[in-house]
Amino acid sequence: MPVRQFRLTQIATAVFSFYMAAGAARAEADAPEAPAKPVKSAKQAEAAPMQKVEVKGAAASYDARRDDTASKTVVTSEEIQKYGDTSVNDVLKRVPGITVSGAAGRSGGEIRMRGLGNGYTQILINGERAPAGFAIDSLAPEVIERIEILRAASAEFSTQSIAGTINIVLKKALKAAQREFKFSEAKGSKFSSPSVSLQMSDKMGSTSYSFGGNAWRYMYNRLTPVFDSGTDAAGLPNLSRSAPWQDQGRADGMNLSPRINWTLDNGDTVTSQTFINLNQFVSNSHSRTATTLGRGPDYDRIDSTYSSHNGFGRTDLNWVHKLGEGAKLDLKAGVSDNRNTSDSLQIGGNNGLPPTLARTVTSVGTEHGFSTQGKYSRPLTFGAAPADGKGEAPTEHALAMGWDAGLTQRDDQRTQREAALPGSTPDNSDEGFSAKVTRLALYGQDEWNLTPQWSLYTGLRWEGLDTRSDGNTFDAVQQRSSVFSPLMQTLFKFPNKKDQLRVALTRTYKAPSTSSLIPRKFTSTNNSATDPDRRGNPHLKPELALGLDASFEHYWGEGGLLSASASMRRIDNYTHQGLLYENQRWVSTSINDGRAETRGIELEAKFPMRALVEHAPALDLRASVSRNWSRVESVPGPDNRLDQQTPLSATLGVDYKSPSGVLTTGSSFSFRNGGLVRVSGTQGGYTSVRRDLDVYALWKIDTQNNLRVAVSNLLAQDYVMESLYSDSNGTSNRMTVAGGETQLRVTVEKRF
Template identity: 60%
Template sequence: MRPSNSLYPLQLATLTVAVLSTAVLPVPAAHADTVQTLLESAEPKKQEQAQLPQRPEPVQTVEIKGSAATYDPRRDDTASKVVVSDEEIRRYGDTSVTDVFKRIPGVTVGGSGRGGGDIRIRGLGSGYTQILLNGERAPAGFSIDTLSPDVIERIEIVRAASAEFSTQSIAGTINIVLKRAVKTAQREVKLGAAKSADQNSPSGSVQLSDKNGAMSYSLSGNFWRGTYDRASPVEETLVDPAGELRMARHTRQQDSGRWEGINLSPRVNWNLAGGDTLTSQTFVNVNRNVYHGYEVRDTELGTPPRFDTRDMYNDNRSVFARTDLNWVHRLGEGAKLDAKAGISGMRSKGTWHEFDYRAAALGRDAVVLSETTEQGFSTQGKYSRPLFDDHALSMGWDAGVMLRDDSRTEDEADLPGRTAVDSDEGYEAKVTRLALYAQDEWNLTPRWSVYAGLRWEGIETTSEGDGFDTASQANSVWSPLAQTLYKLPDSRDQVRLALTRTYKAPSPNNLVPRRFTSTNNSQTEPDRRGNPDLQPELASGIDASYEHYWGESALLSAAASMRRISGYTRQGLFLENGRWIATPVNNGNAVTRSIELEAKFPLAAVIADAPGIDVRASVARNWSRVDVVPGPDNRLDQQTPLSATFGADYRSRDGRLTTGASFAFRDGGPVRIDVNQTGYQSIRRDLDVYALWKFTPQYQLRVAVSNLLSQDSVSDSAYLDENGTLRRTSIYPGYTQGRATLEMRF
């Protein structure tokens, strides 16, 4: 059984030295006493043989082998973790990291399939799934969708919480680790292009790395640009309690625009005296999005809306940067101190210009200018050391402060018959957090290991701004955690069990009581406002799994989990001064359950002399219930009820051709959000194929086709009261996309 992560490199190095020593020394130290006894017993025989004629004796070759099993974090770590490697991330040549996630077992991506959807474990998003970048939360204004897969070294899926990471992870944690290791000098350039019926997007990347004595460096850079032009029709109806249609509208909407951006990730590492290391890592992300939307609402029956035509322009630019300095100090008796400090900054500026018409007459001309800035400082540290026999103790801290300044001004032109409404809204927010933790992992027997951790985490949020009073809120949570791994005797099977206490903290945007207005205000298009009295959701959970390793790289697993959530947050909807307003509120409790099955194996594990085909498949079933919302379909956070993946990869015997396919299914259906609100989740079926041809060790071509089924997405929301049912349905047509990438190494 492998001890904790922090001790593994040291133990592996010790084992390597021992094996090399055995190959050089004539007598291994571990067997010195036995060898000495044999020599003494053989001495009389040597004296007799000395009197006989001597014959040349053949030289006897003694081969001593030492081997350490290949470390697999999923199999060997007590704390359950699944690692998605760099090869798996790059396999389909994706230009967005969200496309990678839709093929990972047990992970789904919400949204319409056009990118930008929230990433979900156990079908839960919206803060239930924690997304980390190098072990830390990214600023609220940074979109993971803009992260290029080429700058990622690995993705860690942690379904049961551990004390080292924040316990804001009711569903689980996804940690995206940027490229770090510099193994050999590398020069790599990629040029790619993607094309579909509604968009096209060229892209490129460069990877540079080298060593110079005790210093090594790497630089990852990516750029992309794309244009799109697509239709998004909308249907609206109102049906009275008697079932008679009272209103029918059809919206013809056309969206077009372009996006462009760049990622830079330089890293420098120094090996210091005494085994210490000092590492500087920086990440810079620059984005620009230009949008033009034009919609016409045709009212076939009933009262027309306030404006029947909208012409919208938006230009948004954002910059995000973060730099960290990490020091690893080796102490005596195998102890280690790992400390990191970093600063980050984000700025986003947007201009929204909207023209609203009624019967071809201009009724509103409004310009909204928005700007958001964030500055942050954070520090993390972990002290670890072996404690007693087979114990690995570590303790640490995680602290930070974030300052956010958000301004929003709206100016309307003076038009005949309309009173211009101008506003100047803004707010400032400060979020301070501190966490302290301790954890211990120990081997009770060679087959049984146990992990225990305790984390205290406190968050204080203060906001003030125009139009509302200063609001301050402080919350803290104790999170005891326990996990165990038992490897069954005389088999390669093992079982896991975890008990966790986690939580979901309100985001700053949900706490700030600033109001965002809707042009055509209604129950399905309400204004939005934060709630400064919002409290965290708390969850107690249990996870259990059975894993069967039955061959080289062959795995069958079954896992089940349950979470009981108190202080559930839902979107409340109410009427205030003639306008509908949506705001988050704590109301009631919820329960969520999940079952996951997974299989992956090379075909040769079941068929002798099979071609080089690797097969993988998974299915996940999720249930949840919110007690304050009447059923049926009162699922938590519009949870994905069922998801499944199936994939196969083939590698030719000469290694020059690699090809494969992946199918991902995400179920949907109706959802009861509140007593008066319902929604609908679209069913997704994504079929992707790829092929990689290696011309030479330096040049290779990767081609891929995604969404081969041209899957459309449907979004539906409805409001029910004594006047009937008001329903709004949006359709997002899907198109097949082809990608080609030329990869060159020098």
């Protein structure tokens, strides 16, 4: 029955999206064309000064997705705030082509483009990578100005973006004074979460500033069932046990983001921006395992406590100097500091006897970083416009070149102590390491208009990494890698000014994380093939990818869009988690394993209903479908796709705004398929389908007060994950069920 439902959902989603696209195209052909924004501005010019009309028209007509040669989609502040989300992950799950792993409403989900997890999607904050240990979902939407989605790599950003780049831009100073306070309360059957935020900005002469701050608390108490099963070599059941995990805890956090802009007499600007993130988390949990068939675990009861503290701060200073002939020099330097501490205690026993395990683990990690970027840009024009208006137009170029360098020093100390209890063999360890990562990138890029309809972007970027680490339990390790990335993107606009075609060729890569290179071991409590120890691999190589992207876009009326895109990536030095059996214990470590290929198509439609029906209500409709395929050459099929790749995702949304503008409401449905995947010849995994239905309503009480109500995860579906192992001796399977719950969120917004 679940398989049939899944297939019907796929078919229904695809048919609905194609129906919307076809309907929009037919309506456009039959209905009179709506006037474009520039025409409206010309009419307004009769009653307003020409200068003002030109400025507004230019600002309103610019669309990064439509006009930039290098493909980029921008999620605006209004869209980010629409549902009153408290996590940036919840915002991104509604963006076409982006999925977030894990169960709805739970932290720790991974943000993915093209369905690819495992670090293939590059996440940046103001163009910089976040430090190790920083949780992106702790970033509050209130401090975000916009989110930039780059589906193809550009030379200015790191090319560690095989799937693409998501750049989160924090709020900047505004020209007008603004004060806004928000209080939000979210509630579900297993959690509650209050939060407050304050945004301020003002301008005083040549100086402007902004300040954003928010704080939140998340309290939960939930039960997560875990089931283990297995069969012997003949396929007969030999293991069946359940281990419900009762977990309750509290997380507290805050973000601060002050920013100051200075405009100098010569037109230069100097900007100071700081971002501070503080988090703490405490929990206690209890597990009781009931075995009905086969051998029980090493510990059938485990009681645990855990606490962690994380503090991250970064300060950047940016100077923009204007040169002659439109040239510009943009220099930036920044320092960052990150500290993570955690403490845990595990008490384990078996068969109702006194505890035989009392393990305490303490970890302290620090990371200090310095980075600098510089970019020189200059517009150039070759050729002169013909006097008679005929002949070839001059070629306009936007040249830029620059560097991106950084140094990061990381120190980590982990201490494990076990009490000498009767019937136990204590496993004590002191493991520490220090690592230094040096990176340097040099790039150049050019964007020019070959004709009024055809523009071309080319870029070259060389990026080198040097990682050096040493510790008390392993020999010193040094790894150097460098990647040369040629990039090309082109945009052709058809003469009808409605259709356009994009093509991109890229070379990108994914470097191993520092932690994956450190040969330090993390011990699991009940060791098994589906719950192994973990260890880094100092011999990992970067994954290299050649990519091709193509898309066709059709624009019509006021905000109407139909697009179809296709992409492929060929990945060398593909990395996945290998499984070893050493000293009577299972150990998981990352390994390079040949080549992989991934392909995908994406369909998107968005338009106002009035683009189809002249007197229709003020409804904005949007829909998208993404389908992804992949194949790992070293893994036998079927289902030998990239680990955790999302094969199918879809979004469907509608928004309504009342004629008076007092009420705005809408709904969004997002679908993410899971399924079976083979990681290696013996390992596999399964994730269930995830369906999220969200609704919101915004009442503008007056010019200073708003009330926003949102209901998330209305379907409250459970989320199932399975870890599988199979060899000649039999199979083992671990299934975890994350319970779904509906969330109600009420937000009061006040401007003053």
